[in-house]
Amino acid sequence: MFCFQCEQTARQDGQAGCASAKGVCGKDEVTADLQDLLIYQLKGLGELSQRLHQHGTPDQAADSFILYALFTTLTNVNFNRAVFTGLIAEAARLRDKLRATLEAAGEALQGLSAAAHFAPAAELTELLAQANIASVRAGLELVGEDVIGLRALILYGLKGVAAYAHHAEVLGEKREEIYAGIARALDFLAHDPADIPTLLEEALALGRLNLIVMEALDAANTGAFGMPTPTQVRTTPVAGKAILVSGHDLRDLHNILDATKGTGINVYTHGEMLPAHGYPRLHAYPHLAGNYGSAWQNQQQEFADFPGPIVMTSNCLIEPRAAYRNRIFTAGPVGWPGLRHIQHDDYAQVIQAAQAMPGFTQTAAEKTILVGFARETLLGAAETVIEAVKSGAIKHFFLIGGCDGAAPGRNYYTDFADHAPEDTVLLTLGCGKYRFNSHEFGNIGPLPRLLDVGQCNDSYSAIQIASALAGAFGCGVNDLPLTLVVSWFEQKAAAVLLTLLALGLRNVRLGPSLPAFLTPTLLNVLVETFGVQPITNAEADIAAALARAA
């Protein structure tokens, strides 16, 4: 196995990447190799799909499969090798189907990549023997580290794009330009591109595609559940039976709320599900009782302590401990061997588990946090905000967004929020916010200093806010008193980063460590061309941001 797709990747003796029997995330060698093979097949499948899109006869099943299959390979999503052998067989079947469709339409099939011709072995051991061709580092000796790094940047960004597109798709947002864009990017990768300027341009094109995808997801979420509004969320338990829902998928949460209506079971959000409380049509369920726990990396303790079943709807799953192994369920792209997987929206076992478990025996004293500051709320308050900036009451905006993780260096983000001067506003999104969202930041006039914009994908909302402010001030986004402080962990963040770069947003502070797949040359491009800056320490970075804006 070789994997360096996430921030926690092993970094030993100057070598970056997980290359032992088990990665830092818990993904074992067999699963990692099967994921590589699946990605290889998806490049070939994307290539054929791209031709169908060009021909005007796209295949919806294949396009949906591509999103889902890419999603399963994100960090901390699916660890179940049985799922991957199934997906590999399905990818081959769809590939054959697409070939047949193209042939029937009289399309010539010349020039297809090796990936499009790949024949996966039926037996697992033989399949694993094929994995070398599919390694993310295949061809290194021919093209060098920089090309491998850029291909990886595009592939990982594409995984993030596909994950967001899948979230949108399950809520009914199915856009031709998204499927076509993803197929095009896979087609590009299938041919082992090696020209650095072309690779860079493709990375930015993917960033632009991701903006469309995030817009579609925003439309899907707000269309289904209403426009988020500022909402107080209870963070302490109430007595009663309980289900905990983690991950990002609002549709799953909605279905669980629906399935548990009238059962007396309370539903709690965990991790990135917190912003769900801001959506009116989810908040309307009286048994959406509150938020429990914190960010994903603390789940082994928090899930063990939770007195009911847990449903994991998307990334970020860690190896479940014995204490809760029987009561954690996976849904959608998520999987772990030996965990029960929810199929066809059937939550009967989850409800049965909740009723068998004791639930919370006591109601704790109420504590709350405030969520729901998506674009419409903030744009609705634009006049107040603009006045506050003009009067000098607000000197600067910091968007502290992205993932959380276990690395000690992530205290930077807590320090950053705590040390930001009182005349600055903190916008936040992603699960990194758990490091400071229970702290007291006070208000500037009527506006709370800490504004929770939502999940990581709500970067779209943040971009809309920034664009609107720039419009109101008659300046470019880079001229706003705004600094983006991004913590990345996995591939959704890679997609968002590409979008920020594609939009020309400069001076992004990126941490806690830089992606291992980016070589010094590539990092130099990010710094020189796009103004990306590695984090240093919070106080120095705050001072630098304020000095730049002054």
Next chain:
Amino acid sequence: MNLTLLTRDEVRLEIDATVGQSALEAAEAAGLYPAAMCRDGQCGQCAAHVVSGTYEMGPHSPAALPPEPGGVLLCQCLPTSDLTVALPYGDAQLPRHSVPVRQAVIETLRPAGAAAMSLVLRLQPDAALGQTADFLPGQYMELRPPGMAISRAYSLANLPNWEGTLEFLIRLVPDGAFSGWLAREAKPGDRLELRGPLGQFTLDEASPRARWLVGGGCGFAPLLSLLRQMAEFQDTTPVRLIYGVNLAEELLPNDIFTPLREALPQLHVTFAVWHGAPGANAVQGSTADILESQLASTGSAADIYVCGPPKMVETVLAAARQAGVPDAQLFCEKL
């Protein structure tokens, strides 16, 4: 002193140990609960391996001690310096809570073959676990009958569930304290005390290899649980079962196997009868004999899970090693 527990997946857990405290006591004081049963150096459940540091071993049964250099029993291992001990299981399998003690009542009790009883218990609601029967397929529980000082460990044969049902296969031993009580006195409605789940005899689900399950007598119980787990998850991993008994009439009734064969079309089953006529569906021989001949024809590429009486387990393991199966592919539970 510093005690480091190193899990099989290489997680290092650092804890403080004081002089005179066993490694097991130090771990438990730190909120970690390594597998352990007798706490007296006799059962071998807390076996582990010292990687570095010095220690003294308190009184223990030599048979319980792992034979390899550095083999220790955590309950009798007294660190005399900073000590690093490797555990034979992963971080996620190391409990962070003490082993639950629960109450249950007998729901049904009936013969299972000529030499065993099938015992079904219903758990009483528990403050932390409610009505759930929470265990991993392959694990066991200690059962203590009402008013009796003795407790006996038996493997679970069913799957974890939310009704509180626990199913055991219990071998009737002449003059056996527990099985004697079961055969003569126990009746539905009787209450038992249980401690568990315990044990690490669970499926290595990360392994890409085929699974061969070898059970002797009531050693079939945890294998039944593992097969039921595979059936529930529609696990397509190649799997075979070698189930051996002393006499043909001890074989469990066929209706236990029918749903397994239906859910696991790849399941290959051999019934082995050691003594006397094997009958129509079985072959003559010990489980070790059968394993040896099957390994000779297919090679040593499978994971082998063995459960049964200690001698049977040792014989089967020896046959597997003889055929070239590496220790990393051997999983065993002695009754």
